[in-house]
Amino acid sequence: MIFSPLPGTPTVTQGFGQNPEIYQQYGYLGHNGFDFGVPEGTKVFAPHDGLCTVKDDGANGYGKYVTIDAPTRRSFLAHCSQILVQNGQSISQGDPIALSGNTGSSTGAHLHWTFKIMKNGAVQNKTNGYDGAMDCSEVTRLWQQQSLHQHAQYTDAAKPYLSMTLTANQVIKNTTGA
Numbered sequence: 001m002i003f004s005p006l007p008g009t010p011t012v013t014q015g016f017g018q019n020p021e022i023y024q025q026y027g028y029l030g031h032n033g034f035d036f037g038v039p040e041g042t043k044v045f046a047p048h049d050g051l052c053t054v055k056d057d058g059a060n061g062y063g064k065y066v067t068i069d070a071p072t073r074r075s076f077l078a079h080c081s082q083i084l085v086q087n088g089q090s091i092s093q094g095d096p097i098a099l100s101g102n103t104g105s106s107t108g109a110h111l112h113w114t115f116k117i118m119k120n121g122a123v124q125n126k127t128n129g130y131d132g133a134m135d136c137s138e139v140t141r142l143w144q145q146q147s148l149h150q151h152a153q154y155t156d157a158a159k160p161y162l163s164m165t166l167t168a169n170q171v172i173k174n175t176t177g178a
């Protein structure tokens, strides 16, 4: 089970699979993750346990970002203003890992989250049109503590692309084993 990386009621500004015309250039069928429209400096929490890799693409791509690797899953939290963990650091689900930002190829302050299923060190479903990235709304539940995370809100443009509506403490059926 994974958790949403943001507390409160983050607005999803771009859902999974949205805007195919923009993502063609990267070889994707559409947006390969979730975008949360949060102000720069918003604390980002680990959606799951894992080992951190810290990278900085500068003005390109994901900008400052952290990858969290676990045997069954991998997350990318991108466009951050600051990374709060060290390269190679082992972290637990819910640990603060970064501050959101507007670095890399980004047109406004937001957090981008890509989620992939892993098995035996390999990304699964790599030929799904998103290099294995999946709609993590399928396997996400929100923070159990109401003070940390309640329900998310979505822009009208993002709604049709979401397979669920997040509500407080909702547990999502996990169809992937992640």
Ligand SMILES: [Zn+2]
Pocket (backbone or CB within 6 Å): 014, 031, 033, 034, 035, 111, 112, 113
């Ligand atoms: Zn994005």
